[in-house]
Amino acid sequence: LQDVRKRVMWWFPFFAVYTIGLIPELSIAWYYKLILALLAAGFWKFLNMFFFDERLMNIIPVSVYLSSKIMMFFTWFVYLVPYVEMTWTKTILFWLNTVLLCYNFYMCWKTDPGFIKSNREQKLQTIIDLAEKQTLTLNQFCSTCLIHRPIRSKHCSACDKCVAKFDHHCPWTDNCIGAYNHKYFIGFLLFLLFMLSWCVHGTLAYWRVNCPFDIYEDGITGILYKVLRTSPWVFWVGTNAMIHIVWVTVLLSCQLYQVVWLGMTTNERMNHGRYKYLYGNFSESHGQGHNRRGHGHGHSHGPSGESKQKGQNPFDRGPIRNLVDILDFQFCGLIRPSRIDWMNLYSLPGQTPPPLGKMNFGVARENYQFV
Known part of the structure; x- marks a missing residue:
């Protein structure tokens, strides 16, 4: 039964996206369109x-993305x-x-972002280190995965795994964004923005020929009347593309800035x-949540905690080198990305792990597992 539910939820966005644009486009009387709209609404309620x-709601965003983009390509050619x-x-x-959009989306969707794996023996050793030897604090320990988490890693509650250099969990790709697929995520956003721009360009060219309008003469209501009367489908697709451009531009800008x-x-x-x-104070960080390993993981892109002072972040190598690192780009030895094994990094590069003190069992769960 769960498999049937999953299939229905996966395919429903395809039905919804096309129904919203198709019913107004039909060349039938308005009351027939109303009846069809009511039937579609009743089907959705059912x-x-x-x-x-x-x-299973996490599968919906991916389906919405695929259905809307297929709709845009269909509209482009037809x-x-x-x-x-x-x-x-x-x-x-x-x-x-x-081609680049499809490639980057698929790689971002299916690539292992850096899920940290361990066998039974490693988990037992981690528990021993925590409980007996006191060489590990709760801030380094994931109570869900039972592992010693590397620096900059974090447990993702959606994937239920710890991820190396975790950036955030992206519902649009149904995957975490981490050490091994971050470059694909940025490429996905970049080429998606280009594709949306193509769609908007085509929509404006279509309107320019079939329903020319002037904002001063027609006004907003007059323009809406003209474009809807000409083709509700093109209006629906063009509006989707314009709305998508806004959030994709904001998300890509925030990603590149960060x-x-x-x-x-x-x-x-x-x-x-x-x-x-x-701040370069890793030796004092073992008392804070995630200190020893904090691979990032949040989906919001707000400005909180942005008081970074230049030179404090030990992982900041300057804008050009940071870009080379995230894109994993190299050229004839002249351009080389930093090769850090984020799956096994437990201290700052070039430093030995600081001595640990007494375990702090008072650390709240959300301080080290959830954003």
Whole structure:
């Protein structure tokens, strides 16, 4: 039964996205459209009542992304291409962007972000170190995975695993963003932004020919009337693309600012005060949540904890080197990324782990596991 629920929830966004645009587009009387809309709403209520499961809601964003992007490509070829002057250069760039977008999305979706694995013997040894030898504090210990967490790692409650250099959990790719797929996430956002721009460009070209308007003469209501009367489908797709451009631009800008300019993960920027290693005081950090390992993990991109002073973050190598590191780009030995094994880094590069004091059992769970 759960497998059926999962399939229904996966395919529902495809039905919803196309129904919203298709019903107004049909060449039938308005009351027939109203009847179809009511039937679609009733079908949604039926599925929501008998098939939707809140525990499986994490699969919805990926399905929404795929359905909306397939809809945009369909609209591009069926509605918009005849109105866009596609030279050979534009055609090559369009298909190159499409291939790179699909590649980066797939790699971001399916690549292991850096899930930290351990066998039974390693888990037992970690517990012994914690309980008997007192060579490990609770801030270094994940009580869910029963492992010794590397620096900059964090436990993801959505994936239920600890992730190396965790940035955040992205619902749109149904995967964590960590050490091994962060570059694909940035590439995904970049080429998605280009694709959305193509869609908006085609939409404006379509309107320019089929329903030319002037903001001063028609006003907002007049423009809406013209574009909706011409093609509700194109309006629906174009509006989606314009809205998506806003959040994709904001997310990409925040990502680049954090990883390139600050040299930080999203989690570290959100919880800057928790991580003393960002100030170069790792030797004093074992008393704070996540101190010894804090791979980032939060999805919000707000400004909290942004009081980074230049030179304090030991992982900040400057904007150019930070960009090279995150993209893992190298060129003939002239450009080389930093090769750090984030799965096994338990102290700052070039430093030995500081001596640990008495275990602090008063650390709240949310301070070291959840953002």
